[in-house]
Amino acid sequence: MDTERKGSWLKRGWWLALLIIASFVAPFLISEFYLAILGEALIMSLLALSFNLLFGYMGQLSFGQAAFYGLGGYTVAMLLTKLHFNFWLSLMAGTGIASFFGLIVGYFCVRLRGIYFAILTLAFGQLLFFIIYKWHDFTGGDDGIQGVFPPELLKSPVAYYYFILIVFIASAFILWRIIHSPFGHTLKAMRENPERTEFLGINIARYQLITFVIAAAFAGLAGALWAPFYRSIAPFALMWVKSGEPVMAAILGGPTTFFGPVLGMFIMTFVHAYVLGFTHFWAVIMGIMILIIIFLLPGGILGFAQEKLKERRARLNSSRTLS
Amino acid sequence: MSFDVLFNQFMSGVARGALLFLVASGLSLTFGVLRVLNFAHGSIYMLGAFITYSIWKFLLIPLVGFYIATILAALVMAGIGIIMEFFLLRRLYARGWPEQLLATYAVLLIITDLVKWGWGGEFLSIPRPKPFTGAIFLFGFPFPSYNFFVIILGLALVVFLWWLVYKTRLGDIIRAAAHDREMVSALGIPIPWLFTWIFVLGALIAGLSGGVAGPYGAIALGMDIEIIVECFAVVVIGGMGSLPGTLLGSFIVGQVYAFGIMYKPELALAFIFMVMAVVLIIRPWGIFGRAER
Numbered sequence: 001m002d003t004e005r006k007g008s009w010l011k012r013g014w015w016l017a018l019l020i021i022a023s024f025v026a027p028f029l030i031s032e033f034y035l036a037i038l039g040e041a042l043i044m045s046l047l048a049l050s051f052n053l054l055f056g057y058m059g060q061l062s063f064g065q066a067a068f069y070g071l072g073g074y075t076v077a078m079l080l081t082k083l084h085f086n087f088w089l090s091l092m093a094g095t096g097i098a099s100f101f102g103l104i105v106g107y108f109c110v111r112l113r114g115i116y117f118a119i120l121t122l123a124f125g126q127l128l129f130f131i132i133y134k135w136h137d138f139t140g141g142d143d144g145i146q147g148v149f150p151p152e153l154l155k156s157p158v159a160y161y162y163f164i165l166i167v168f169i170a171s172a173f174i175l176w177r178i179i180h181s182p183f184g185h186t187l188k189a190m191r192e193n194p195e196r197t198e199f200l201g202i203n204i205a206r207y208q209l210i211t212f213v214i215a216a217a218f219a220g221l222a223g224a225l226w227a228p229f230y231r232s233i234a235p236f237a238l239m240w241v242k243s244g245e246p247v248m249a250a251i252l253g254g255p256t257t258f259f260g261p262v263l264g265m266f267i268m269t270f271v272h273a274y275v276l277g278f279t280h281f282w283a284v285i286m287g288i289m290i291l292i293i294i295f296l297l298p299g300g301i302l303g304f305a306q307e308k309l310k311e312r313r314a315r316l317n318s319s320r321t322l323s
Numbered sequence: 324m325s326f327d328v329l330f331n332q333f334m335s336g337v338a339r340g341a342l343l344f345l346v347a348s349g350l351s352l353t354f355g356v357l358r359v360l361n362f363a364h365g366s367i368y369m370l371g372a373f374i375t376y377s378i379w380k381f382l383l384i385p386l387v388g389f390y391i392a393t394i395l396a397a398l399v400m401a402g403i404g405i406i407m408e409f410f411l412l413r414r415l416y417a418r419g420w421p422e423q424l425l426a427t428y429a430v431l432l433i434i435t436d437l438v439k440w441g442w443g444g445e446f447l448s449i450p451r452p453k454p455f456t457g458a459i460f461l462f463g464f465p466f467p468s469y470n471f472f473v474i475i476l477g478l479a480l481v482v483f484l485w486w487l488v489y490k491t492r493l494g495d496i497i498r499a500a501a502h503d504r505e506m507v508s509a510l511g512i513p514i515p516w517l518f519t520w521i522f523v524l525g526a527l528i529a530g531l532s533g534g535v536a537g538p539y540g541a542i543a544l545g546m547d548i549e550i551i552v553e554c555f556a557v558v559v560i561g562g563m564g565s566l567p568g569t570l571l572g573s574f575i576v577g578q579v580y581a582f583g584i585m586y587k588p589e590l591a592l593a594f595i596f597m598v599m600a601v602v603l604i605i606r607p608w609g610i611f612g613r614a615e616r
Binding site for chain 1: 432
């Protein structure tokens, strides 16, 4: 049993190792343009992973995840441009501010379920968006903040790419560990049967609040990485349209799998970059892509593949026992 | 603060509330019966406004041109409603609500680009139609008479929907289906047929409201998102699927917006979300809604 598990882990691990190696050698193989898109895809994937901690594992759809992403970005941008703060401390502050707002927003949101949870997160997200959008003196309003530069060490695109990559791998690893810890199993139990979990003496609201804060922290970290990467930030980063992106990525790649949202975000980011080369009608392509996934690949790409694989394995097993 | 300023804000809030009710009532009705939160409802409203503009421009009939254009646009939107329900939603009722929500979100994205492609990003406007071009004096203060037209239309819709939902046989079915879909189906009433017509009614009203919104404000890209977020606030405050709730919600949101703009224009929308958050925390299912499960 144990060896079999180890074997399957190795089997699962090889493509992961391959991908990590590929992403480390990527700067030598691809142009600066595609490297920038790869960096964007990694940052957005971190946002998608944070979203899916709530959606795929806690079972609640947040339509306001971009608010924490934007808060992280704005914190870094303002600290760097207005106070000339230390870069590394700014990153931590961005994550911290996002978590703090996650705590406040989450305190209210975890009382609700389903569609009401989605709408309340949307409302809080829009609230934060409007405050930043309209508070011109403090945040720069719709102009946003320009001239957000990383330190000398990370100024070159390749250096910043490696920085993003390392932060992404470390964050993904932490999220993976959280999901596969007893805490993560409790989350899944709550999703499947909240009543029974509560009877076991588990405080559902507290667990969900902790999860909400963790998700907000990683979304904030993603935003904090973004502002120096893009050299600027604008209120659009908090808007509900932005919040829709991780939702689409998760549905596209498969919310029941850990790497589904990452795959979804990579597809979206690269299709976006490709499509913008000849048309501005990105939304219609995205919309059609979502409909295709919903109708033809229920469960998303990885979720659908996993389901098919499981069916095949079950069929193989049953035929083996019959013969 | 003098009386005339307060009264002025109150009346503009009522007009805004009436327009919100026109749009939100369809959203609420659809949710109440189909249990689908239609993200694209605001997009249908926006598309209705643009189509009204084009038909009005094409017809250029004096006096009644705008009204004909609005009605035709509403019919077009009803047709789009049929397509949406028949080809998309109908296939998703058995799935979870996140997929339904996302499918309507996909329609929102598609309509956004369709409008961008068809009309460009310009601001369009329709002049106020006759006989609502002037002002009406109330207690000696002037108000745009078109606002009264919107308010009267809102009230007419309240009466119509009340009659439809509480006084007709279809209304009995609607209320029964909102309560227990399977039981209604067991009584031999074709649920898919009911769902199509409710959805189409919602789309028709949304398209109509879009046309009516033309002379009220500007017709522009982004009016879909603006209205749908406020409509979410309306139905959440009032209670999803509840007609009196939607009416009260529209009134509250209209007033909060009108007085919020007077107090601090930048934060008018923020105030709406604050009210919504407070209601959701105290009564998650809204003032007139009933608790889920």
